[in-house]
Amino acid sequence: MKPETPPRLWPGDIYQSLKKVDVRQVAYVPDAGHTQLIINCQTDADMTAVSLTTEEEGVALLAGAWLGGQRGVLLMQSSGVGNCINMLSVPLHCRMPLLMIVTMRGEWGEFNPWQLPMGQNTERVLRDMGVYIQRADHAEEVGSVTYAAAQLAFSSNCAVAVLLSQRLLGFKDWSK
Amino acid sequence: MTTETRKGSLDRRHVMATIQAKRGDALMVTGLGSTTYDAGTADHLNTFCLWGGMGAAAMTGLGLALAQPDRRVLVMTGDGEMLMGMGAFATIGAQQPKNLAIAVIDNEHYSETGMQPTHTQRGVCLASVARGCSFAAAETVYSEEELDAVLPTLFGGSGPVLAVIKVNTQRYPMSIRLRDGARLKDRFRENLLGADVAYD
Numbered sequence: 437m438k439p440e441t442p443p444r445l446w447p448g449d450i451y452q453s454l455k456k457v458d459v460r461q462v463a464y465v466p467d468a469g470h471t472q473l474i475i476n477c478q479t480d481a482d483m484t485a486v487s488l489t490t491e492e493e494g495v496a497l498l499a500g501a502w503l504g505g506q507r508g509v510l511l512m513q514s515s516g517v518g519n520c521i522n523m524l525s526v527p528l529h530c531r532m533p534l535l536m537i538v539t540m541r542g543e544w545g546e547f548n549p550w551q552l553p554m555g556q557n558t559e560r561v562l563r564d565m566g567v568y569i570q571r572a573d574h575a576e577e578v579g580s581v582t583y584a585a586a587q588l589a590f591s592s593n594c595a596v597a598v599l600l601s602q603r604l605l606g607f608k609d610w611s612k
Numbered sequence: 613m614t615t616e617t618r619k620g621s622l623d624r625r626h627v628m629a630t631i632q633a634k635r636g637d638a639l640m641v642t643g644l645g646s647t648t649y650d651a652g653t654a655d656h657l658n659t660f661c662l663w664g665g666m667g668a669a670a671m672t673g674l675g676l677a678l679a680q681p682d683r684r685v686l687v688m689t690g691d692g693e694m695l696m697g698m699g700a701f702a703t704i705g706a707q708q709p710k711n712l713a714i715a716v717i718d719n720e721h722y723s724e725t726g727m728q729p730t731h732t733q734r735g736v737c738l739a740s741v742a743r744g745c746s747f748a749a750a751e752t753v754y755s756e757e758e759l760d761a762v763l764p765t766l767f768g769g770s771g772p773v774l775a776v777i778k779v780n781t782q783r784y785p786m787s788i789r790l791r792d793g794a795r796l797k798d799r800f801r802e803n804l805l806g807a808d809v810a811y812d
Contacts, residue, residue: 461678484678486707489699496668496697500641500675503660503797505805508675526665526672530793 446572446604447472449579450537454483454509457586459535461486461501461508463494469539469605470511491516492523495534502532507590510536514558514599515551524565527595534595535586536567544602555602562597573601618754620778624717625650627759627777631688631715632656634763639676639804643669643689645724647717651688652788657803663791667697670714674704677712677771680804684711684767691718691732691776698741704772705745712771714742718752719779727781742774750774 450473454462462477462485464470478485488494494510501508512520517538527534541548542555559569568588572581582598589596624646632654640659642651647669648661660676662668673687694716704712720733732738742750748770753762762775790796801810 461675486674486678486703489702492667493671493697493700493703496665496671496700497675499665499668500672500677501679502675503641503672503800503804504639504676504679505801505809506675506679523665523668526662526668526793529664530797532797 444472444575446575446578448476450582451476453579453583453586455480456583457590458507459509459586460484460506461498462511463488463497463508464511465491465494465513465516467511467513467539469513469600470537473511491519495520495523495526498534499526499530499532502527507533508535509586510534512536512538514538514540514542514555517558517562517597518554521561521565524567524595528566531593533589533593534567535589536595536597537582537600538597539600539605540602542602546602559599565595567595567597569597569599571599571601573603575604578604618778620719620754620780622754622756622759622777622779623782624719624779625653625784627717627779628653628688630759631686631763631766634767635686636684636767638684638686638767639680641669641673641676641685641687643687643693645690645693646719646783647688647690647693649784649786649788650717652786655788655790657799660796660800661788661790663793666693667700669693670697670700670704673712673714674700674707674709677709678707681709681711684713685709686766687712687714689714689716690723691716691720691730691738692722694738695731695736701742701745701747705742705747708746708772710771713766713769713773713775715766716774716776717779718776719781721781723781723783732776737776739774739776742772747772747774750776752776752778754778
């Protein structure tokens with residue numbers, strides 16, 4: 437008999453951190469790791485969840501949100517980071533805050549080799565663009581890392597990416 | 613199937629002036645490049661000019677419209693810029709912001725880079741794309757009369773709405789001096805939100 441998987445608590449911790457810093461617009465391209473968080477945000481009357489066709493739309497959306505006085509967050513998978521690179525010019529040059537929460541692929545126990553080129557280079561290309569990185573590898577630190585990243589972004593007008601280790605999602609054994 | 617053969621004859625700076633004259637307290641976002649260059653002829657504290665991030669204009673307008681639901685938001689951009697962010701039509705159509713309008717100033721060319729034709733010269737109809745993405749209204753205008761007729765929709769029609777305004781290929785020198793994005797952002801926010809909120 438398959439053992440029960442304990443419920444994942446960290447998506448709720450992220451949601452609480454987003455509430456604490458008054459995030460109002462939540463832009464996302466879905467990822468399995470963000471499923472529960474997306475549902476939380478969609479059902480929150482004080483948040484507008486915006487489903488995107490591609491991640492770079494979210495960078496532009498949140499620039500507009502900031503112009504209009506609202507804070508936002510962009511949720512995506514590491515493969516989406518590459519789609520954002522030129523669009524990052526807007527918040528970086530304009531010194532607008534940008535908070536991104538990225539679930540990592542292509543690292544811990546990845547089964548799909550097509551995920552490796554972007555996953556293995558996500559952190560480096562973000563750093564090369566001038567985005568600050570805050571990494572969370574353990575479930576118990578996800579909430580505080582997200583909160584600290586949000587404070588950094590919104591109080592210093594800079595772009596910050598929280599990278600959620602693929603380890604948090606657990607190892608999926610595709611060999612069976 | 614018929615191919616649209618009408619050509620744009622309107623002057624882009626005249627179009628900009630005509631729309632600006634009716635803006636009232638609308639918030640505006642302009643896209644790279646000629647539309648932002650045109651916007652300098654009517655510089656306004658309620659206008660945010662994008663000098664980069666090609667493809668960003670419509671989505672920036674959506675974020676602003678969601679943040680300011682009681683204000684009209686008008687995005688003015690070019691055909692090349694809109695084509696680069698065409699997924700925004702789908703995202704905006706799915707979101708249905710009532711206060712968002714987009715005006716594409718369509719000269720059917722990439723005028724900053726050597727006048728190469730864009731897809732709108734080759735049978736691609738942006739208004740049809742927007743209609744297919746559930747925009748409340750989307751039309752293409754060619755004449756002064758049609759432009760005048762579409763203005764109430766741009767500023768008052770229930771959104772999201774699109775007007776593709778066909779213009780001729782006349783080019784003008786850049787009219788705008790202020791290029792620093794941080795300054796453009798700060799003056800827009802300070803004017804809209806007040807200094808206490810803008811610099812909190």
